[in-house]
Amino acid sequence: MITFYINLDTATERRKKFKDTDAIRWKATTKSEVSEFIDEKMISMYNFGREAHLARCACFLSHIKLLEHIVQEKLNDVLILEDDAVKIREVPTEYPDDSIFYVGGFIHNRRMMNNKRPDIQHKEGLNLVPQEYRMLGCLSYIIPRWTVALKLLNKIYEQKRYKAIDILLGNIGIKQYYQYPPSFIEEGCESQIKQKTKFMNEKYEWR
Numbered sequence: 285m286i287t288f289y290i291n292l293d294t295a296t297e298r299r300k301k302f303k304d305t306d307a308i309r310w311k312a313t314t315k316s317e318v319s320e321f322i323d324e325k326m327i328s329m330y331n332f333g334r335e336a337h338l339a340r341c342a343c344f345l346s347h348i349k350l351l352e353h354i355v356q357e358k359l360n361d362v363l364i365l366e367d368d369a370v371k372i373r374e375v376p377t378e379y380p381d382d383s384i385f386y387v388g389g390f391i392h393n394r395r396m397m398n399n400k401r402p403d404i405q406h407k408e409g410l411n412l413v414p415q416e417y418r419m420l421g422c423l424s425y426i427i428p429r430w431t432v433a434l435k436l437l438n439k440i441y442e443q444k445r446y447k448a449i450d451i452l453l454g455n456i457g458i459k460q461y462y463q464y465p466p467s468f469i470e471e472g473c474e475s476q477i478k479q480k481t482k483f484m485n486e487k488y489e490w491r
Contacts, residue, residue: 285375285426286359290346291367298367298471307365310353313345326446344449347422348440354433362427363387369424369468372486376463379410381428383459384436388424388468389450390490391417396451406464406488413462418454421484424468462488 287307291299292314299309315338322345328337347364354362363375369388379385391402394416402417413419427433439456446452454460470484482490 285361287363289365289367313342315342347449351433358430360429365424368471370471375467385426386419386462388466389419389421390484391488392420411462413460419460420450422450
């Protein structure tokens with residue numbers, strides 16, 4: 285398996301935990317590198333300030349550019365991590381090859397404004413996110429085949445407006461598989477997009 289972790293040049297502390305691993309650093313897109321096209325096409329909530337909006341755009345581009353790299357190089361079995369992902373157990377070596385496979389994140393109601401706690405009975409191993417829910421957070425996920433990355437990109441490119449990358453992946457009509465329990469949880473460090481006090485845990489919750 286090939287592992288990439290997305291990391292800003294300025295986030296030196298976050299990449300220390302990857303020092304003695306085989307993970308490849310993928311240079312994260314900065315706010316200053318966000319094009320006018322992406323800036324205008326991205327939708328952010330009314331309570332997002334200008335800097336948070338640009339950070340959301342930059343995060344979106346970081347993932348998109350890495351998916352494009354996977355397609356260009358025809359890479360299979362790729363694990364993508366954000367640099368605040370903390371490994372708590374081994375990553376599965378067997379998983380479906382037809383869609384994205386999450387090994388960390390959190391599950392939310394399909395309606396984004398519905399904050400009721402999801403009622404899901406996880407089974408150990410492979411799970412499919414039920415239709416009434418969605419996976420949020422691109423903390424850690426596997427792209428099993430480069431053709432899956434191509435499918436994701438094509439569906440994203442055809443959107444009239446963009447949203448945060450994790451929201452968008454739940455909007456484009458793809459299956460969302462996940463491993464339970466997860467391999468990664470979120471490090472409780474300061475967000476590089478918007479201040480928060482909740483983090484993704486070992487039960488696919490945001491608490």
